[in-house]
Amino acid sequence: MIDELLFFMEVLVGGLLAGTMYSLVALGFVLIFKASATFNFSQGAMVFFSVLAFCGFMQDFNIPFVLAFILAALLMVVVGLCTERLVLRPLMNASEDTVLMATIGLGYVLEGLAQAAWGVEVRRLDLGIGDFPVPWIADNLKLFISALDITAGLVAAIMIIGLFLLFKYTKIGLGLRAVADDAGAASSIGIPLKHIMLLVWSAAGVVALVAGCMWGARAGVQFALVDLALKALPVLIIGGFSSIPGAIIGGLIIGATEKILEVYIGPYFGGAIEGWAPYVLAIFFLLYRPEGLFGEKIIRRV
């Protein structure tokens, strides 16, 4: 009995921590959606692009870890700048769906560029944090929890608290929220739209880089990261597209449910249900609460 309970706890905690990895990806989506009401489908590609660049700097040019990280972050700022200048500004007055499709195109460009520049083979990324159970926790609490999961959880927590404070209490955050609400009105009262967009896309790029490092350390830096990022979509639907706490709660819900379903119900269906279970979960959420747990209610006018 106690063993079963421990096993359940292990599955649950493992799932929750794995969920924070989804949250990290989802955070990038939320940032951009919050500030520009644009759904950035290329976030997954940004994760892949940034972490591949990071690996490329480190492994091909032998640049030390910290410097490579800074360079990759700067590269993401450049990507943000180009996106703002070349994609978003011309599409300023286009409909949401048009911008969404343009970001799908942007994702393709980033994926292609990353592969052209740094090759298609799977790269290993060693952050110095092992993906194995922490001995201390295993000995004292009898739970097998990976050190990488704990790090990801901590990083996610720090970033979310930081971003939450930024949005809530700083002038920049206020500007971001104003732009999201009504870009035209915001720019007419003197909020520099261009700077805001650049800032948000750069921030999303850096968030993508951090998320990519975590995922890369676990699964290797490879193209599959783009598909993994698609899993952030159900997270967003559950948490709400415009809520930073929503991203983390959504990630936790998806991570935990996915693992529990996989372990306890999966065997009856031949396993591997985690491929679609999050999406079906998202559909149920959509039917009952389309704006997500923390999202703002969607009001449409005719």
Next chain:
Amino acid sequence: MKPIFMTYTKKDLINLGVCMVLSLIIIPMFIKTEYWYTSILIPWLCLALATIGQQIVMGYTGQLALGAAGFMAAGAFAMFNLILRVPDLGFVGSLIVSGLIAAAFGILFGLPSLKVRGIYLMVATLASQFFIIWMIDKFGWFKNYDSSGIITAQDIVILGKPFTTPLAMYLVCLAVTTVLTLLAMNMARGSTGRNWMAVRDMDIAAESMGVSLLRTKVQAFAISAFYCGVAGALFAFCYLKSLEPVAFDIKLSFKILFMCILGGLGTINGAFIGAAFILLFPVLLNSVGNNVFHGAIDATIISSIEQVIFGLLMIVFMIYEPLGMAKLWETFKQNIKSKLPSLNMKSLKSSKVKKPKK
């Protein structure tokens, strides 16, 4: 222009005639190499058909769906099982039934469209993509308990005659595509299509004018999935000649989405233009890589470049011509017409000379 047959004008019928002559007589007469049939014409027709399916739900009804490949897989495996288990149905019968099975999935996964739209709907339709592929992969029954993972498709037999040569398969694809394209055009012109477009342009307004959202959206999803299912069955039986769930992954869904958008949303001919472009462009790029640079550029680099160009095109089209290549073609035709004064004069004269008959 005066309609002369149903709602079709003389121009439409001439266009149809030209297409038929081109595809039925000119192509079989002049193209003898198998490569053209097996690697270009057959996949083009199949993918164009799937793109029409995507057009119906996305271009005409305005529902952002991203699961065409899932429905194609449903159609392909339904076809395999129908031929295997219900041989009396025949090829055409199986094709129709497998389309209907795909349509059932379409209805199931189209239901969320009643509640949500845009990106939310996209996520809901992604569920169909992953679920259908998983289902086929996990339950051995769908694959007839084949352990190798790749099943060879049965030969196509229609009324006791085998259709196994590339030309014969091309004709099968052509026949199915023609019939379904004409049907789609008819639907798009008729009240069905008008309901779709009303929902696309403003669903709340459409509803207040008496268009049933439930009926219109579910109908669009069902018909779209039917087209994708039939296209998937043809794709597996005529092009791949094998069945494996991996062939219908999310990448194919994205490809069809690209065909639909680059070709031109809300047009049937856009589906054909888009499919041709997405299919031929990599072939062109590869041959440039091989012939101009003599293989100096790595194949993986070429495929990355191809991806970059598709992405760039998508962005450029969204910015400058959201209606895609079909619209470019229209504008091009109109430019030519206005630049040729002789043609204008002629049409002017003929319209003046014509007297109304009593």
